[in-house]
Amino acid sequence: MRQTWRWFGPKDLVSIDDMMQAGVEGVVSALHHIPTGAVWTAEEIARRQALIGVMKDGSPSGLKWDVVESLPVSEDIKKQKGDWRAHIEAWKASMRALRGAGIEVICYNFMPVLDWTRTDLAHRRPNGATCMRFDLIDFAAFDIHILARPDAAGDFPEAVVDEATRRFAAMSDDDKAALAQNVVFGLPGAAENFSLEDVRAHLAEYDRLSPETLRGHMIDFLSEVAPLAQELGVRLCCHPDDPPFTLLGLPRVMSTEADYRTVLDAVDLPANGVTLCAGSLGARPDNDLPGMMQRLADRVHFLHLRNVTRESDQIMGSFHEAEHLGGGTDMVALIAAVLREERRRRAEGRADHQIPFRPDHGQDILDDLTRKAQPGYPSIGRLKGLAELRGIMTALDHPAEGLRA
Known part of the structure; x- marks a missing residue:
């Protein structure tokens, strides 16, 4: 190896x-x-x-x-x-x-x-280390409530949708901005430049593919x-x-x-x-x-x-x-x-x-x-x-x- x-x-x-x-x-x-x-x-x-x-x-x-x-x-x-x-x-x-x-x-x-x-790029572990994390509830909150993708709620179990709604309601504006930035970081070469409108435009190109x-x-x-x-x-x-x-x-x-x-x-x-x-x-x-x-x-x-x-x-x-x-x-x-x-x-x-x-x-x-x-x-x-x-x-x-x- x-x-x-x-x-x-x-x-x-x-x-x-x-x-x-x-x-x-x-x-x-x-x-x-x-x-x-x-x-x-x-x-x-x-x-x-x-x-x-x-x-x-x-x-x-x-x-x-x-x-x-x-x-x-x-x-x-x-x-x-x-x-x-x-x-x-x-x-x-x-x-x-x-x-x-x-x-x-x-x-x-x-x-x-x-x-x-990922939804968190610096998730804190019990020993003080940090790591990247994908939280399904946070991602559903982003998809349904921040990105507001049409029919997004239908892609998640009902319990996830309900919890995502509760979590989103408790988020501050800074929390929402940080979550969106973390998810968008996965866009190639565009971590700091892509807007939510850019993401929506990309997704539209794949509609029905x-x-x-x-x-x-x-x-x-x-x-x-x-x-x-x-x-x-x-x-x-x-x-x-x-x-x-x-x-x-x-x-x-x-x-x-x-x-x-x-x-x-x-x-x-x-x-x-x-x-x-x-x-x-x-x-x-x-x-x-x-x-x-x-x-x-x-x-x-x-x-x-x-x-x-x-x-x-x-x-x-x-x-x-x-x-x-x-x-x-x-x-x-x-x-x-x-x-x-x-x-x-x-x-x-x-x-x-x-x-x-x-x-x-x-x-x-x-x-x-x-x-x-x-x-x-x-x-x-x-x-x-x-x-x-x-x-x-x-x-x-x-x-x-x-x-x-």
Whole structure:
């Protein structure tokens, strides 16, 4: 398992030096400043690689840009409207440029409008740490009473609607503004700029677009880009919906193992693969992460290892981001399944036998609480998670007590 770390670029408050001291082996990054639908040029890619390659004092870091996360898929592609064909060609051009720079793994997602959704970006835990949380009641209050989406109440159980109404009535104006800002933070690159009217306009574009239609558009997209990826030697890996259930009336098509299997079978190429995100998929009680790793193993190209604590047994329910070994996913069993797949790949002589992973997210602890890094991406919280995951890997692979074949 190749230990990587997400880096948001030169504005990231977690530095290359921090990554070096964490002992990571590679970097996950993206060119967030380039508008969605535009081409990532060789020059821009090389500029990011150069930044990754040096420490603050100019010394070489020895780190490389291993995984792209994410090369964004435009809303036009998802809806098959406007400039969607031109955007696919731009995506292909970006993929060629990335492969020309030596990068082989590209993560993307096919979530409409929202990249991810949380209602609280700094939920306080009993020990004083903070984490991100999705509260179903708060989200219903936002959807029904703040966004005022038509017929929103029909998407929630009656008890949730009643409690959301009571909670909304007790909110101050500041509470309402903070909730709206937290939800809108999941809009790509628009955390501080999107208004509620912007959100409503985006949602209107998906009105009456069914999950089946969106899935068909995704298969059309992959039918265009996956053959080129196969030819170039690039591994594409789709990130699951976060959270893995319907929100705001939007279709969701990558929330379960069955969703992945449908898309993998429809475009049946090794290059068409999976980003197995234990946190996103783990927010749903019917997703068995160790089993999914075992059954989808051949097409898993990238791993996000994090954990969530579900606060109900319902498909749509509240959850918060737990410590890496403290949530609902059996992380030891999941890593054991990964190591078994890596051994199988090595025995077959596969060049991609080492699967990159990153310690996804993390709770804000110690100095994280004042550093104010990107929500979900603290330095010390991720370092703690990486150390825990590294310990499991080391123990399972140890010749004395290691994983049995």
